[in-house]
Amino acid sequence: MRRCIKIENRKRNQTLSIRLTQTEKSAIISKAKKSKLSLNEYILKSSLQSEIKVVDLQPLLVELKRIGNNLNQITRKINSGAFNSYNFSEMIAMQRKIYDAIINLSEEK
Template sequence: MRRCIKIENRKRNQTLSIRLTDSEKSAIYKMSKKAQLTLTEYILKSSLKSEIKVVDLQPLLVELKRIGNNLNQITRKINRGAFNSYNFSEMIAMQRKIYDAIIKLSEEK
């Protein structure tokens, strides 16, 4: 009696299509050969072992908007002559923290 293999019983029965340029496809194919893996194994290992960090920049953007609003209010008061001098050290320190956070995020990508 002849046995039929059902597709549902296969371990890998799902497909995934992606669009690549010729150079991207060639590069991935070459790297898979260099790693001595099939194309499927190489893509799976590359994608499942790599961690992509997703960073929520919304809180940072909200804080930057607040700082911008504060700077505008201070500038208006200075231009109206409300005060002549102001210690901006706290604002500069907070801006430095935000700047450092942005730099750190850009380096992690």
């Protein structure tokens, strides 16, 4: 559920300070001008009306590490001659897809 705060009808008695580079500041001012809003209105609308997606990848990374450990154990047994080699190319390809999906999720933040 998204909360919407009316910007027009409220008393503004609080301040918030942030630090920016000159490039960041210029970009924000430019976007505010293009949207024909005051800088204050632009920042408020941008902050209050946009959602930030937070993805907790820790459980996935732990499981991926466990799978990697299992693959290493299997590889050691194959290399030591404990059992005949098996073609793991499909498993490796799936492992790569999982890894790529996790990387994509982490980059969306």
